Amino acid sequence: MFTLTSPIVRFNHVSYAYESKHALQDINLDIPTGAFLGLVGPNGGGKTTLIKLLLGLLKPQQGSIELFGEKIENFKKWNKIGFVSQKANSFNRGFPATVREVVSTGLTANVGYFRFFTKQHKQKVEHAVDLVGMKEYLDTNIGSLSGGQQQRIFIARSLVSDPSLLILDEPTVGIDTENVKKFYDLLHQLNEENNISLLLVSHDIGTMTKHANGIACLNKQLHFHGDTEAFARLSDNQLSNFYGHPLQVVTHQHEH
Amino acid sequence: MLNLFFTYDFLQNTFYTGLLIGLIGPLLGTFVVVRRLSLIADALSHVTLGGIAFGLFLEKKYGVLFLSPFYAGMGFSVVGSIFIERLRSVYKAYQELAIPIILSGGVGLSVIFISLADGFNTDLYGYLFGSVTAVSRNDLWSIVVITIIVLTVLFLFYKELFMLSFDEEHAVVSGIHSKRIHFIFIVLTALVISASIRIVGVLLVSALMTLPVAASIRIAKGFKQTIFFSVIFGELSVIIGLLTGYYFEIPPGGTIVLTSIIILILTIFSKKLWNYFTRKTVIQ
Ligand SMILES: Nc1ncnc2c1ncn2[C@@H]1O[C@H](COP(=O)(O)OP(=O)(O)OP(=O)(O)O)[C@@H](O)[C@H]1O
Ligand SMILES: [Mg+2]
Numbered sequence: 001m002f003t004l005t006s007p008i009v010r011f012n013h014v015s016y017a018y019e020s021k022h023a024l025q026d027i028n029l030d031i032p033t034g035a036f037l038g039l040v041g042p043n044g045g046g047k048t049t050l051i052k053l054l055l056g057l058l059k060p061q062q063g064s065i066e067l068f069g070e071k072i073e074n075f076k077k078w079n080k081i082g083f084v085s086q087k088a089n090s091f092n093r094g095f096p097a098t099v100r101e102v103v104s105t106g107l108t109a110n111v112g113y114f115r116f117f118t119k120q121h122k123q124k125v126e127h128a129v130d131l132v133g134m135k136e137y138l139d140t141n142i143g144s145l146s147g148g149q150q151q152r153i154f155i156a157r158s159l160v161s162d163p164s165l166l167i168l169d170e171p172t173v174g175i176d177t178e179n180v181k182k183f184y185d186l187l188h189q190l191n192e193e194n195n196i197s198l199l200l201v202s203h204d205i206g207t208m209t210k211h212a213n214g215i216a217c218l219n220k221q222l223h224f225h226g227d228t229e230a231f232a233r234l235s236d237n238q239l240s241n242f243y244g245h246p247l248q249v250v251t252h253q254h255e256h
Numbered sequence: 257m258l259n260l261f262f263t264y265d266f267l268q269n270t271f272y273t274g275l276l277i278g279l280i281g282p283l284l285g286t287f288v289v290v291r292r293l294s295l296i297a298d299a300l301s302h303v304t305l306g307g308i309a310f311g312l313f314l315e316k317k318y319g320v321l322f323l324s325p326f327y328a329g330m331g332f333s334v335v336g337s338i339f340i341e342r343l344r345s346v347y348k349a350y351q352e353l354a355i356p357i358i359l360s361g362g363v364g365l366s367v368i369f370i371s372l373a374d375g376f377n378t379d380l381y382g383y384l385f386g387s388v389t390a391v392s393r394n395d396l397w398s399i400v401v402i403t404i405i406v407l408t409v410l411f412l413f414y415k416e417l418f419m420l421s422f423d424e425e426h427a428v429v430s431g432i433h434s435k436r437i438h439f440i441f442i443v444l445t446a447l448v449i450s451a452s453i454r455i456v457g458v459l460l461v462s463a464l465m466t467l468p469v470a471a472s473i474r475i476a477k478g479f480k481q482t483i484f485f486s487v488i489f490g491e492l493s494v495i496i497g498l499l500t501g502y503y504f505e506i507p508p509g510g511t512i513v514l515t516s517i518i519i520l521i522l523t524i525f526s527k528k529l530w531n532y533f534t535r536k537t538v539i540q
Contacts, residue, residue, distance in 0.1 A: 055429050057428070057429065078429070078430060078431050079430075083426075083429055085425060085426070087425070091422065091423060092290070092292070094473070095290055095421075095422060096290065096472075096473050096476055096477075096478060096479055096481075096482040097418075097422055097478060097479045098477060098478035098479070100478070101418070101478055101479050101480070102422065104415070105415075105418065105419040105422060105423070105426065105427075106430075108415045108416060108418075108419045108427075108430065108432065109430035109431050109432055111415065113412075113413075113416070114412055116415075117415070139477065139478070140477075141477055141478065157426075
């Protein structure tokens with residue numbers, strides 16, 4: 001079938017500039033179905049910008065974007081894409097909302113205007129919270145959870161609408177190593193058992209090469225896009241060139 | 257004491273109005289507080305004052321009756337809310353700038369219309385601090401209509417409003433029409449403020465929308481519960497405030513706000529006591 005072979009995301013010569021400042025130049029990128037793609041690059045390299053373009057929050061000045069085989073201008077099924085923002089953890093901590101209420105907002109757009117949550121929707125919410133291992137916190141206030149736990153809740157919120165693609169912008173910032181490990185386990189489970197394609201931004205190249213099955217390296221231009229083994233074979237010199245400054249990384253061999 | 261309120265017509269009007277604003281004030285106030293827009297309520301109440309002054313001016317100069325101060329205030333408040341939205345999108349990085357602009361604009365208009373009307377009208381005192389005797393049957397009916405509008409719209413758009421309040425970026429990414437929803441919300445706020453002003457007064461109307469919520473947030477779990485307790489505290493404040501205000505011949509704005517401050521203090525202390533005792537038992 002055509003839809004199986006076409007990538008879920010396609011960037012076609014995309015450029016973007018804020019006012020006069022170029023953030024992205026001539027990006028060509030395909031993300032195939034089932035990918036676990038790690039997006040790396042220096043601060044200001046344009047990772048968040050790329051994601052905002054993909055989510056339709058910004059419009060490319062040049063080039064075109066296709067999602068699930070459709071031009072982004074015509075794309076309507078936004079519920080197929082889940083997103084956990086780089087700023088997800090900077091919400092108002094005093095906000096009086098339970099985990100249940102927060103995760104429900106992931107369904108608000110699906111349910112639609114002038115319609116109300118049904119029993120099925122409520123079950124979906126519980127299922128998503130269960131999936132991220134936070135079931136016993138359903139009726140706890142979100143503000144009283146730890147940073148790592150909140151991160152899981154935001155993932156549950158993006159999972160509740162059954163997305164085919166999940167985008168995570170630096171989700172492991174401020175999370176301790178033990179929880180980072182659990183977090184990647186969760187991602188593997190989503191990727192392999194639930195068939196969700198993943199696009200993950202992280203500065204932790206080491207951990208990323210251990211888990212992702214593809215890496216894209218972005219610094220204004222897309223300097224590298226390939227499988228993790230090829231990325232691991234890059235010399236430190238080449239990597240430093242991509243980053244524009246010397247870089248020391250410990251790349252791990254892929255575990256699968 | 258309570259039966260006095262049912263012997264006189266005007267007290268009846270006040271009492272029913274009190275019950276209605278004790279419901280819609282804290283109800284909408286919960287959204288206002290969690291979105292950190294408490295000061296916008298203040299700005300809008302001052303714009304409403306400008307409208308009221310305009311209405312009083314028309315009444316005094318031309319004896320016009322088609323635009324009572326109540327409706328003039330409501331009109332100004334709604335227009336003011338639209339202005340706030342415009343200003344907020346012009347000054348994206350300085351969203352709070354809209355508040356002093358609108359607030360001072362409201363006070364400026366009030367001063368102009370008051371002096372055009374040749375000085376202070378005795379009514380004005382009631383508009384500033386609230387009044388137990390000022391609500392007419394007609395006002396009451398208007399407030400009933402406002403209450404029905406507010407309840408219906410909140411019921412219909414609850415999930416969108418909640419989502420927008422919790423995480424605006426997420427709402428936008430998901431395709432919620434955040435601008436339109438926010439617009440509806442701010443107009444509702446303007447309506448609630450103009451409905452509450454007769455009883456609580458311009459200077460204290462934002463207190464009715466925020467103090468019960470401040471108390472509720474301390475003890476509630478989740479958003480719906482926060483709304484629930486806010487409304488209970490709001491109703492308590494209005495009922496106790498109206499009765500004591502009438503009894504001591506004090507403008508009810510003062511007594512209502514003081515009652516809600518006492519409730520606020522009680523919730524803070526009861527929470528502290530609760531924590532103290534529960535911690536004790538854990539240590540044992
Ligand atoms: N709203 C904005 N207005 C103007 N310039 C911006 C804006 N957002 C980003 N930029 C610029 O665009 C470039 C790319 O930013 P972007 O946020 O996409 O980088 P990033 O790769 O996500 O960085 P980080 O790793 O720090 O999150 C940077 O040079 C930044 O200064
Ligand atoms: Mg970023």
